[in-house]
Amino acid sequence: MERKRFRLPDGPHRQMRSRGSLSKPRFFIILGLAGWLWLQAAAALDPPVLTSIEDRPNDAGTGLILHWSPSTEDNPTLQIIFERRHADGVLDTLEAIPGVDPRAGGEIPSSTIDERGLEPGQMVSYRMGWFEGEDTLWSAWSDPIAPQIQWVNGERASVAVALVLFAGILIWFVLSARRGRTFFIRKIPGLEAVEEAVGRATEMGRPILYSPGLDPMDEVATVASINILGQVARKAAEYDTRLMVPNRDPIVMAVAQEVVRDAYTEAGRPDAYNADDIYYTTYSQFGYAAAVCGTMMREKPATNFFIGRFYAESLILAETGNATGAIQIAGTDADAQLPFFITSCDYTLIGEELYAGSVYLSREPLLLGALKGQDAAKALIIIIIIIFSLLQIFGIDLRRFLG
């Protein structure tokens, strides 16, 4: 092991010089004694110790965790430096950790290093050293170790358990529905009003405008919106009312065209379907808002649907629609936009009601079962919240009972 002598800090010397009550010879004797003691201490300075290195859990084999400890509590203020040696002999110097002077009452800040960005299976060794100026006192190299790839991220086990439980509840209710069990679903005014809203547009001889929101197709809110669009399109086809769907995302536009065309076909009106009414506007957020507002002002639709994920443009759309006198039904899971829709629209589907929309409108037994399963899961969560709240109120620590 390489061992070098340390140059020591001169702080204590200055402190002693400031004490003016000492005579000169005595001062130099004490100074010499102190200096000798410091040199002895430096000569006896032990190297730092890398206590263990372990594979970082729950990762793709790219990390290691290094545990280390200072060798003595009396080490002077020194930086700690780490070196990594690869199997081919390449050396990397890792980030230096500022040292702490125990004499000043400080503590060593941490005793672990989370090493990331390694190659899976690649052998590496580590050493650490006290470092000051050009002098470094190194520990021995550790045994070579390679980070290992894990298949399962244990940190997400609780999510997996909750998901399996929820899926189990959902499937059980779907199977119940398949066996013929009927379920009661409470009335959702916003969805009850869909028929009335489409009928109003028919009576007035004006079109219906349906905005599926701004998010792309991989967002669940957009999928839910497209599901509702299918039901609305079917009613529009039955009533022979024009349906306009301005889109911000081209993938959503393509899916919306398919869904509306199928709805018209199923309603027996394939001839009434016009692909140009499900059109693309722009990917720009406020450009889209301007396009939809312009359409509302020019075409004066009797009914506006704003269903999906919306952002800052929600109020611009809803207020413009309100100014044109249209009946408006909105639905979003963006909690920040809900107050705007509630203020400016006639009906608003709040949060989860958006996901229940297509089920509510289609009344398909299997989907109703799934919706009921969702309610059961929510009831379970409410019960859990109440139980744990009561335990908290009465100061009962469940961990004590679980050991």
Added chain:
Amino acid sequence: MKRTGPVIFGFLIGMVMLLQYFSPHPTLLSTYNLILDWKQVVFGMTLILGIVSLVRFHSTKIRRKQDGWLYSIVTLAGLVAMSGSSLVWGTERGFYPWAFDNIQAPMQATMFALLAFYVASASYRAFRVRSLHAGLLLLAGVIVMLGRVPLGELIGITIKGQHYALPQLSTWILDVPNLAAKRGILIGVGLGMVATALKILLGIERSYLGKGA
């Protein structure tokens, strides 16, 4: 096959995306990234569909001289000018950056600025005291708004030597009843999202494929 093919495909892709959340293995991670790359390719292709749709929609309006057909000319001219100039001079110099900075960005800012006026008109409607609920909403709104301005610091009551300023009440309204309602909505949204995703994965929900699928 038309019915089951997309469902099976959706199930397989969905399972890969789901499993990679629970596994850090590089194979699943690379598959996940590959699917995201495919998504970008699909997006690029559908963007062509979007442009075709845009051109068809506006050219039909111009041809039939429908309401606002002049705006359609501006839209198509903008499309041609922006894409054409970016092809000739690139996006860093020439007409494209000039038009973006001096036409598109100010227009977007104008649309966003309209929000201030719409907030005023919507607030007026929301705060009209027509029922107990509207009255409570007005009261809570006034307290929260006053609690957020310096004047609110001066308003308050002193009970047994302890001064309670309006900002404290404002913070309590936001942190307790408001947050409780918000969390209730968010729990419902979370469950709804998972339920919808599971229904699609299991092939129970097929509306997004169209009824004929």
